[in-house]
Amino acid sequence: MIKSIAHLGPKGTYSEVATLIYAQNLEAQTGIETELVPYPNIAQTLLAVADGRADVAVVPVENSIQGIVSMTLDSLWELDGLQIQQGLTLPVVHNFLSRGNSLEGIKTVYSHPQALAQCQKWLDQHTPDAKLVAANSTTEALQVVNHDPTAGAIASLRAAQLYDLPIKEANINDYPDNCTRFWVVSKEKKEDGDYVSLGFSFEKNKPGVLVKPLQIFAEHNINLTRIESRPTKRSLGEYLFFIDLQKKESKKEVNLALSDLSSLTKTLKIFGNYNVLNIDYSQCENLPI
DSSP states (O other): OOEEEEESSSSHHHHHHHHHHHHHHHHHHHEEEEEEEEEESSSHHHHHHTTTSSSSEEEEETTTTEEEEEEHHHHHSSSOOOEEEEEEEEOOOEEEEEESSSSOOOOOOOOOHHHHHTTTHHHHHTTTTEEEEESSSSSSHHHHHOOOOOOEEEEHHHHHHHTOOEESSSOOOTTOOOOOOOHHHHSOOOOOOOOEEEEESSHHHHTTTTTTHHHHHHTTTOOOEEEEEOOOOSSOOOEEEEEEEOOOOOHHHHHHHHHHTTTTTTTEEEEEEEEEEEHHHHHHHHHOO
């Protein structure tokens, strides 16, 4: 049996790094062989699982500096039948890659919008006149960078190794404790886990509409670890709400709260019960090329 795992590609992205470590752990624990399948964006990565082309997807959901990855939340809401199996927290170390002789000659810098934003202060200081070009991933434009000495890119150590690009400066994060949380998603329903993620919408927006759901969680003594709003895309001012909560010490209370919540909402989607694995950076440095 071979389990196919979809992720944001091409090779060398932080998503691939998280996926490789997840696959290594899965093979070590279960003996199941895995095959990594890259996709050009997050929406297609999740769609591959929804329509049966992949067994599992690994997608970024939140960065400690730039916050939520909206494409992941929007896609999970729109696609039916997807369930979070596990959370992964990956330390992110950005590097500046280029074939140029000096930073002064850099005219263009490529990377994913999140990576550009996470290194904005460094870019303002070291390449203030360079044009910043957003790409679908941190590795999408590395072929261009490899043939243009006036171009640079922000990418991982693994990307530098895979594409044989020199690291002009390592660890250029604006904040040292940069990390990204990923979700491992499949169609399998999982009942156990210390965390629950869910989304809900209301029949219509009106004053105080969010107060009652929050009161439900407070009354059941449930700790919320994240709350986000996203536009419904139907009308300006209409929103969906996404919540992460801790379940470890209050499994019975969580079930009661979710039952109460369903009576207040138009649509309630439980995205999954799961545990979170914290990845050590040393695991990222020793991956096969």
